[in-house]
Amino acid sequence: MYIDLILYNYLLLIGQVWCSSSNNNHSGRQILKGKGIFALKPVDLPLKTSVVSLRSRTAEAYFGDNHFCTGCLINDFFVITSGKCVTSRGKVPRRPRELVVVSGSLSRLNQTRETEKLPVSFAAVHPNYIMFNTNDIALLKLKDPVNENFQETDPAPQALSRPPYGSKCIVMGWGRKFANGPLVSNLTMLEVQLITPAQCRRFIPEMTDEMLCTVSRNNTLPVGPCPGDTGGPLFCNDALIGIVSYTMGCSRVNFPTVYTSVFYHQLWIEDLLDRGGQQRIKLAIGMLIWSYMMT
The missing domain is CATH 2.40.10.10 (Trypsin-like serine proteases)
Incomplete structure (x- = not known):
């Protein structure tokens, strides 16, 4: 067993050195633990600036230990995410004041001068999510817009059509x-x-x-x-x-x-954005009624 462990570590080291040497023409790369394995990935993708961390209001012991979901900026005020992230196990909506969005940093644990901790003014979950466990989509509206002057914060463009399978x-x-x-x-x-x-x-x-x-x-x-x-x-x-x-x-x-x-739900997204979040009242009432009927 001890010899096998030495051999495994040796082969792992050789593999990492080979990957580094074969990709040395790409600056700004790092080794990322890709869900159980080591994977060499570029870290200079422009779309990274739209990705945000969803967290509970306060950290327990250190900055970043309260992360529980991920989201994506679609404009300076709105974040798109999963309905699971803004509802309880009983699909009761979380109170907006319990949520905070952190933008402007690739690190979950470290703050930079462009890191922003943004409170949420409301969360709107697709009305059919609570009934069928599909339509798992939600929009969060921030109390204040993200700083558009920060290079590490930039909303993502949305697809105009569904990409071909195999993409x-x-x-x-x-x-x-x-x-x-x-x-x-x-x-x-x-x-x-x-x-x-x-x-x-x-x-x-x-x-x-x-x-x-x-x-x-x-x-x-x-x-x-x-x-x-x-x-x-x-x-x-x-x-x-x-x-x-x-x-x-x-x-x-x-x-x-x-x-x-996201493309499938584009009309729902655009309707909510056009209303500036006014739909949240109807959604909240509907979810409360559904929760009551299920108890």
């Missing part, structure tokens, strides 16, 4: 390194591939039209979003197309991750 995509977040493992310290970027609904239904019969599925682009390594990445953005062709809904692909080879399609 190479990227998902980002501060989720766990592997199932039941610790949260990553720095923003992780994982390469995934968009698969067809038919392929996804082999694993998830309940797949609907407003869902998207991806698998790891490597067929032998378990790379996929994990808890803590929920609500994080899925980017294809340099545009936001989905948000992480179910992290079933975490550390499981060839098992898909399910996303909510």
Whole structure:
């Protein structure tokens, strides 16, 4: 066992050195623990500036230990994320004052001069999410806009059409390194591939039209979003197309991750943005009525 451990560590070291030497023409790279494995990924993707950390109002022991979900800026005032991130297990809405959005930093644990801790004025969850456990999407409105002069903060462009199946995509977040493992310290970027609904239904019969599925682009390594990445953005062709809904692909080879399609819900998003958040009252009343009926 001891000899095997030495051999394993030696081979791991050789592999890291080989990867570093074969990619030495790319500046600004670092080794990221990609959900249970070591993966060399670029850290200079411009879309990283739109990714934000969703946290409870106060940290327990140190900055960043209260992260629980990921989100994405779609303009200076609004963050898109998963409905799971802003509701309780009973799907009762969280109070906005319990939430804070942290932007402007790739590190979950360290603050920079561009790190902003932004309070939330309200959270709107799709009305059908509470009834069918689909439509897992929510919008958060910030009390104050993000600082548009900060280079590390910039909203993501939304897709004008659904990308073709088989597209190479990227998902980002501060989720766990592997199932039941610790949260990553720095923003992780994982390469995934968009698969067809038919392929996804082999694993998830309940797949609907407003869902998207991806698998790891490597067929032998378990790379996929994990808890803590929920609500994080899925980017294809340099545009936001989905948000992480179910992290079933975490550390499981060839098992898909399910996303909510942002493009599918574009009308709901635009309606809420046009109303400036006025829809939140109707949504809140509907959710409270539904919660009462279920008790």
